[in-house]
Amino acid sequence: MDNTLKFADSHEWVKDNGDGTxxxxxxxxxxxxxxxxxxxxxxxxEAELDAGESFSLVESVKAASDIYAPITGEVIEVNEELEDSPELINEEPYEGGWIVKVKMSDAAELDNLKSAEEYANSIEEE
Known part of the structure; x- marks a missing residue:
């Protein structure tokens, strides 16, 4: 797992691209x-995301699950490859399976997210 990633309790990951996105x-x-x-x-x-609100839906053979915005900001890019190859989320959740890129409204929100280690510990407890 990439230690530069941050995680929300609702299982989304966030990678800081270092340029405000x-x-x-x-x-x-x-x-x-x-x-x-x-x-x-x-x-x-250009959709506006509010931290904690659903912005996407991922459907699997078992269930449909809302995806929640870990941070507030504006969508600047969506991963259009997922339209034809949604299995990228299974195959490469941290690489080719990304969902959106967002311009952050407030980078301080990143401090509210868990580190990779904290997240790994939290899912072990489930």
Whole structure:
């Protein structure tokens, strides 16, 4: 697991791109719980995200799961590859399976998220 990633309690990961933007996806643990992903409902570019609010839906053979924004900001890019290859979320949750890139409204929100180690400890306790 990439130690530069931050995690929300709702199993989204955030990578700080170092330029005021972040990349967001769902964790290895989340995709394992979902099973084989068959569809991802992507938000529109320029959509405004509010931390804690649902912005996407990931459907698997088992369930549909809301994806929540770990931070507040504006969507600047969506991973269009997921439209044809939603299984990238299963195969590469931290690489090719990213969902959106967001321009942060407040970088201080990153401090509210868990480190990779804290997140790993929290899912062991479940």
């Amino acid at each position: 972040v990349t967001i996806g769902i964790s290895q643990h989340a995709q394992e719980m979902l099973g084989d992903v068959v569809f991802v409902d992507l938000p529109e570019v």
